[in-house]
Amino acid sequence: MSKFRMHLLVCGGTGCRASESNLILESLKRELEEKGLSSEVQVIMTGCFGFCEKGPVVKVMPDNTFYVHVKPEDAGIIVAEHVIKGRPVQRLLYVDPKSKEQVPDSKHMGFYRKQIRIALRNCGFINPENIDEYIARDGYASLGKCISELTPADVIDIIKKSGLRGRGGAGFPTGLKWEIASKNKADQKYVVCNADEGDPGAFMDRSVLEGDPHSVLEAMTICGYAIGASKGLIYIRAEYPLAIHRLKIALKQSKEYGLLGKNIFGTDFNFDIELRYGAGAFVCGEETALISSMEGRRGEPTNKPPFPAEKGFFGKPSNVNNVETFANIPVIISKGWEWFSSIGTEKSKGTKVFALAGKINNVGLIEVPMGTTLREIIFEIGGGIKNGKKFKAVQTGGPSGGCLTEKHLDTPIDFDNLVAAGSMMGSGGMIVMDEDDCMVSIAKFFLAFTVEESCGKCAPCRVGNKRLLELLTHITKGNGTMADIDRLKNMCNVIKDTSLCGLGQTSPNPVLSTINNFMDEYVAHVTEKRCPAGSCRELMKYSIIVDKCVGCTACARGCPVNAISGERKGPHFIDQEKCIKCGACFEKCKFGAVLIK
Amino acid sequence: MATCGIASGAKQTMDFFVEELDKRGIGAVVTQTGCMGYCYAEPTVEVQLPGQESVVFGYVDRKKADEIIEKYIKNGELVEGIIPVNYEKID
Numbered sequence: 001m002s003k004f005r006m007h008l009l010v011c012g013g014t015g016c017r018a019s020e021s022n023l024i025l026e027s028l029k030r031e032l033e034e035k036g037l038s039s040e041v042q043v044i045m046t047g048c049f050g051f052c053e054k055g056p057v058v059k060v061m062p063d064n065t066f067y068v069h070v071k072p073e074d075a076g077i078i079v080a081e082h083v084i085k086g087r088p089v090q091r092l093l094y095v096d097p098k099s100k101e102q103v104p105d106s107k108h109m110g111f112y113r114k115q116i117r118i119a120l121r122n123c124g125f126i127n128p129e130n131i132d133e134y135i136a137r138d139g140y141a142s143l144g145k146c147i148s149e150l151t152p153a154d155v156i157d158i159i160k161k162s163g164l165r166g167r168g169g170a171g172f173p174t175g176l177k178w179e180i181a182s183k184n185k186a187d188q189k190y191v192v193c194n195a196d197e198g199d200p201g202a203f204m205d206r207s208v209l210e211g212d213p214h215s216v217l218e219a220m221t222i223c224g225y226a227i228g229a230s231k232g233l234i235y236i237r238a239e240y241p242l243a244i245h246r247l248k249i250a251l252k253q254s255k256e257y258g259l260l261g262k263n264i265f266g267t268d269f270n271f272d273i274e275l276r277y278g279a280g281a282f283v284c285g286e287e288t289a290l291i292s293s294m295e296g297r298r299g300e301p302t303n304k305p306p307f308p309a310e311k312g313f314f315g316k317p318s319n320v321n322n323v324e325t326f327a328n329i330p331v332i333i334s335k336g337w338e339w340f341s342s343i344g345t346e347k348s349k350g351t352k353v354f355a356l357a358g359k360i361n362n363v364g365l366i367e368v369p370m371g372t373t374l375r376e377i378i379f380e381i382g383g384g385i386k387n388g389k390k391f392k393a394v395q396t397g398g399p400s401g402g403c404l405t406e407k408h409l410d411t412p413i414d415f416d417n418l419v420a421a422g423s424m425m426g427s428g429g430m431i432v433m434d435e436d437d438c439m440v441s442i443a444k445f446f447l448a449f450t451v452e453e454s455c456g457k458c459a460p461c462r463v464g465n466k467r468l469l470e471l472l473t474h475i476t477k478g479n480g481t482m483a484d485i486d487r488l489k490n491m492c493n494v495i496k497d498t499s500l501c502g503l504g505q506t507s508p509n510p511v512l513s514t515i516n517n518f519m520d521e522y523v524a525h526v527t528e529k530r531c532p533a534g535s536c537r538e539l540m541k542y543s544i545i546v547d548k549c550v551g552c553t554a555c556a557r558g559c560p561v562n563a564i565s566g567e568r569k570g571p572h573f574i575d576q577e578k579c580i581k582c583g584a585c586f587e588k589c590k591f592g593a594v595l596i597k
Numbered sequence: 598m599a600t601c602g603i604a605s606g607a608k609q610t611m612d613f614f615v616e617e618l619d620k621r622g623i624g625a626v627v628t629q630t631g632c633m634g635y636c637y638a639e640p641t642v643e644v645q646l647p648g649q650e651s652v653v654f655g656y657v658d659r660k661k662a663d664e665i666i667e668k669y670i671k672n673g674e675l676v677e678g679i680i681p682v683n684y685e686k687i688d
Contacts, residue, residue, distance in 0.1 A: 007675055044675045047638060047655050050683035059681070062650075115684030123599075124633030124643075137688075203600075210599040211631015242600050331687065364601075365634035367684070381683065 013048025027075030123211030163349030168322030199398025202429030282453035301501035344370035348414035397426025400506030402513025461504030548593035
């Protein structure tokens with residue numbers, strides 16, 4: 001039906017645009033015009049291909065030919081050779097880095113493998129409110145296979161061999177967790193889904209629940225079968241109304257289809273799932289606090305052991321897994337543990353979903369095999385840093401993680417490498433920072449979050465974090481000393497060692513990792529009373545360049561504290577004692593006479 | 598139509614497609630789905646023409662939706678704002 005026989009897609013992502021992809025577009029259009037082909041071949045600019053390193057890229061449809069490093073002057077040969085004669089331009093083809101061979105068809109290009117969608121396999125494909133669409137994509141087939149063909153021990157064995165590790169942050173082997181829960185004997189056991197996603201900038205679990213709720217329900221039922229539980233609970237924060245809405249629909253539909261409830265698949269296996277709402281406290285993502293909250297008590301953690309697998313919800317053995325962990329289960333059953341364990345690194349199998357946020361062009365969700373480097377994630381899939389600024393750091397693991405810097409860009413990401421680099425996997429939030437971000441302020445931001453979210457049960461976390469925040473504030477105001485930096489470090493280590501739960505044990509990480517990676521910034525704040533990124537307001541100094549000042553009095557009139565004095569038509573001055581560094585004078589001055597240092 | 602899409606106006610876009618395709622006499626199924634991951638370009642719309650590879654468009658407001666119907670759906674003429682698929686599917 002198309003009136004065009006061919007389409008030339010020119011990448012218009014930020015990276016390719018910077019390399020003149022708009023000129024390529026124009027040249028191609030001009031060439032086609034000259035050859036009288038404008039009505040047969042259409043040239044179109046697209047969004048980012050996620051292949052910025054090889055940009056600018058041009059894709060020819062329907063051939064799927066993928067040209068890399070295209071220059072505006074290549075337009076002539078593309079039109080003359082490919083469009084008219086139907087021969088791909090060999091020298092512009094992508095060369096596979098491993099085989100050193102040219103790849104004529106983009107479907108065989110390795111870069112598609114930069115992202116593999118396992119947990120997100122149905123997100124964006126199916127209607128999440130229609131169980132038939134899930135079933136049409138082999139949904140609930142894995143559950144059927146487990147219940148009718150496999151014993152609970154078989155299921156646990158498959159999950160163990162797959163090498164799946166918990167996606168909530170700590171990376172505990174899921175199969176082992178299930179095995180422990182299955183071995184504990186009790187009249188009632190529970191499967192709990194931890195959907196209390198709390199890291200700032202993380203939205204992976206929300207997207208899975210909104211886009212593919214049945215995969216989580218199916219996996220929980222499989223888990224119930226494996227460990228011998230007949231009840232499932234999803235602990236989800238009430239601030240995810242759409243996810244709750246879709247979960248409710250999904251629960252209703254699967255009950256109608258007999259996939260939840262009594263005698264599932266005509267066997268004597270019973271399983272039912274209920275929702276439990278959280279009020280949005282960060283600490284409730286910790287499994288013992290989560291269980292307390294579900295029991296109707298305050299969301300406070302308890303000592304481990306006993307682990308939830310021994311004594312969990314109302315004292316019964318409970319298996320707690322994260323949303324993304326569950327979303328992987330049905331695929332592992334259907335495609336086999338051998339397939340799953342072939343993806344990823346030696347100790348971290350499969351893929352990980354990351355939520356890209358911050359100063360990055362392609363904010364969004366990505367799913368990459370374990371072992372992908374930060375460089376690939378940020379500069380290729382993520383499309384690079386916003387506004388062409390310089391990359392400075394990326395915070396992984398939210399308030400419990402740490403920052404990774406330029407020197408970590410080529411580290412393959414997996415659970416163990418991130419810990420070795422001083423951060424952690426966390427649930428998968430990635431906040432990208434550029435040269436304008438002050439690392440002391442970033443540490444302060446995350447610490448302010450944990451101070452607010454500390455449950456207050458143990459003193460190191462309740463009191464220690466508060467003191468840490470005070471010290472950091474002290475430094476960003478220009479009142480710090482070198483001794484304060486040492487004090488920070490000592491206190492961080494004490495809090496880490498003595499806190500009861502994961503929240504306190506990890507809350508000093510942002511401080512420690514910024515000290516380790518950006519000591520020079522701390523020193524500049526303390527000794528020179530200067531913020532190298534220019535973001536700490538109290539450390540900025542406003543002054544007026546006498547030669548540029550024309551004496552219009554605009555700044556003096558705009559100053560809220562009357563800190564600026566001077567005669568009309570004569571140079572003005574800022575009284576540093578009175579100045580509150582609000583920046584009003586800078587904005588008012590039309591002559592660029594206000595200097596910020 | 599995940600939270601990111603709805604916050605960017607996906608509901609209005611969907612309503613527009615449902616009403617306008619009907620008005621313009623084009624038989625098509627319009628359905629909602631979850632997050633495709635391109636949160637920066639929401640609302641996103643995937644168009645599947647019979648016998649062709651589907652195409653994802655980003656930043657689809659009413660104006661863009663109108664363009665998609667008139668140019669792509671009616672004539673098979675691509676419009677700007679395509680988001681190329683950059684991942685591998687598992688099936």
